[in-house]
Amino acid sequence: MIKSPEQVREHFKNRRLTVEYGDALETVRRILHQVEREGDAALHRISQEIDGCPVEEIPKRAWREAYEALDAGLRDALETARERIEAFYRREPVGGFLEAGPDGVLGQLVRPLDRVGVYVPGGSAPLLSTLLMTAIPAKVAGVGEVVLASPPKVHPGILAAAWVAGADRLFAMGGAQAIAALAYGTETVPRVDKIMGPGNRYVVLAKREVYGLVGMEGLPGPTETLIIADASANPKLLAADMLAQAEHGPDSEAWLFSAYRELLERVADELERQLSDLPRAAIARKALARSGLVLVRDMEEALELANLYAPEHLCLSLHDPMAVLGQVRNAGGVFLGEHSCEALGDYIAGPSHVMPTSGTARFGGGLALRDFLKVIPVVGLSQKAVQRLAPLGARMAREEGLEAHARALERRLKD
Ligand SMILES: NC(=O)c1ccc[n+]([C@@H]2O[C@H](COP(=O)([O-])OP(=O)(O)OC[C@H]3O[C@@H](n4cnc5c(N)ncnc54)[C@H](O)[C@@H]3O)[C@@H](O)[C@H]2O)c1
Ligand SMILES: N[C@H](CO)Cc1c[nH]c[nH+]1
Numbered sequence: 131m132i133k134s135p136e137q138v139r140e141h142f143k144n145r146r147l148t149v150e151y152g153d154a155l156e157t158v159r160r161i162l163h164q165v166e167r168e169g170d171a172a173l174h175r176i177s178q179e180i181d182g183c184p185v186e187e188i189p190k191r192a193w194r195e196a197y198e199a200l201d202a203g204l205r206d207a208l209e210t211a212r213e214r215i216e217a218f219y220r221r222e223p224v225g226g227f228l229e230a231g232p233d234g235v236l237g238q239l240v241r242p243l244d245r246v247g248v249y250v251p252g253g254s255a256p257l258l259s260t261l262l263m264t265a266i267p268a269k270v271a272g273v274g275e276v277v278l279a280s281p282p283k284v285h286p287g288i289l290a291a292a293w294v295a296g297a298d299r300l301f302a303m304g305g306a307q308a309i310a311a312l313a314y315g316t317e318t319v320p321r322v323d324k325i326m327g328p329g330n331r332y333v334v335l336a337k338r339e340v341y342g343l344v345g346m347e348g349l350p351g352p353t354e355t356l357i358i359a360d361a362s363a364n365p366k367l368l369a370a371d372m373l374a375q376a377e378h379g380p381d382s383e384a385w386l387f388s389a390y391r392e393l394l395e396r397v398a399d400e401l402e403r404q405l406s407d408l409p410r411a412a413i414a415r416k417a418l419a420r421s422g423l424v425l426v427r428d429m430e431e432a433l434e435l436a437n438l439y440a441p442e443h444l445c446l447s448l449h450d451p452m453a454v455l456g457q458v459r460n461a462g463g464v465f466l467g468e469h470s471c472e473a474l475g476d477y478i479a480g481p482s483h484v485m486p487t488s489g490t491a492r493f494g495g496g497l498a499l500r501d502f503l504k505v506i507p508v509v510g511l512s513q514k515a516v517q518r519l520a521p522l523g524a525r526m527a528r529e530e531g532l533e534a535h536a537r538a539l540e541r542r543l544k545d
């Protein structure tokens with residue numbers, strides 16, 4: 131069960147979108163094409179075929195009723211999560227600038243997106259936390275309209291979370307057909323400017339296919355975690371944290387790297403013990419079979435492999451995690467110390483749990499306020515600056531063979 135660094139290095143080097151496996155892409159393209167061409171008729175038909183019912187919009191009245199029916203414990207949890215997520219994103223620095231200098235005015239306007247679609251997974255579990263973790267930052271950013279999509283039958287917890295997050299509309303639709311509806315628009319579903327949120331292979335592949343027609347924050351897919359542990363770590367907590375991500379789906383991954391063989395052996399035993407009464411044990415076992423325990427030489431090798439893998443979650447279950455934080459280059463999010471576990475990040479720590487997977491943390495980060503904003507540069511040069519800069523621009527234009535550009539610049543020059 132314990133793997134060597136050599137066994138995993140090649141796998142890590144060749145990592146690609148997990149979602150590409152199988153024939154899902156063909157299915158996704160067919161669904162996208164049908165919804166683009168036929169609108170609502172195809173959307174309802176496909177939803178009926180795959181998810182057993184047509185698409186419907188769920189009115190806000192039903193969200194409020196679901197919220198009012200919550201037990202006090204869940205209501206408190208959702209409200210506390212909302213406060214913490216909001217407070218976190220209010221701290222993100224995103225301001226533009228407009229500065230008058232010797233050359234006139236230069237700056238950047240920062241504007242929220244008009245309409246954003248948020249996909250809330252609901253296939254294997256109703257991820258109401260994902261709704262909060264995506265719709266709340268959208269609202270903090272000032273997005274005009276937040277349109278939610280989640281597979282039918284929508285769980286009451288998702289309706290309540292929509293109410294807590296202050297979203298605008300909610301459609302019971304899932305998978306590639308939901309992404310198609312949000313990207314192309316139909317008679318009933320409004321076309322959005324950007325689609326945010328994670329999902330399974332159908333959702334991720336559909337997002338990738340419609341990129342360009344709409345924006346997106348990235349391609350967050352099946353969850354993954356990589357823990358680096360030293361001798362100070364508690365095997366029971368390590369096993370619990372691995373299982374917390376492995377239970378998401380058979381295509382999830384949960385890795386533990388340590389230079390302490392005895393610790394890995396104790397975690398292996400502990401995994402078996404904890405799996406014995408875990409409701410989603412069968413799913414978790416499949417995920418663990420794709421990942422597992424790795425005996426590394428030392429901390430340096432652990433960090434080198436972690437940066438190569440670029441995990442969604444990097445958990446530093448170390449006596450002194452701050453000592454190695456500076457060496458982390460590729461990760462969706464970092465969790466410091468065994469108490470700051472990833473499951474806290476999933477629900478209530480503050481930062482969104484929507485993070486890059488399948489190695490996309492090499493070039494993308496966790497969901498941020500700026501994902502909901504556009505930056506618009508502003509140019510307002512003075513006459514004096516134009517006299518100095520236009521000849522230089524004209525010279526560059528002629529080098530590019532663009533005479534009209536050069537002349538447009540030279541017409542600004544005063545004798
Ligand atoms: N990276 C992150 O930030 C993050 C956060 C939360 C969840 N996740 C991941 O999101 C994923 C959620 O997946 P899920 O399946 O539970 O929910 P989902 O809502 O993403 O997918 C369910 C939908 O998939 C479609 N579908 C299923 N089988 C199909 C088939 N054979 N053909 C066509 N369409 C099909 C159906 O329309 C269904 O409604 C999990 O892998 C989880 O790990 C990631
Ligand atoms: N770990 C998942 C992906 O980051 C998010 C999640 C939602 N609910 C529980 N967990």
Ligand SMILES: [Zn+2]
Binds near residue numbers: 353374375378473476
């Ligand atoms: Zn999780």
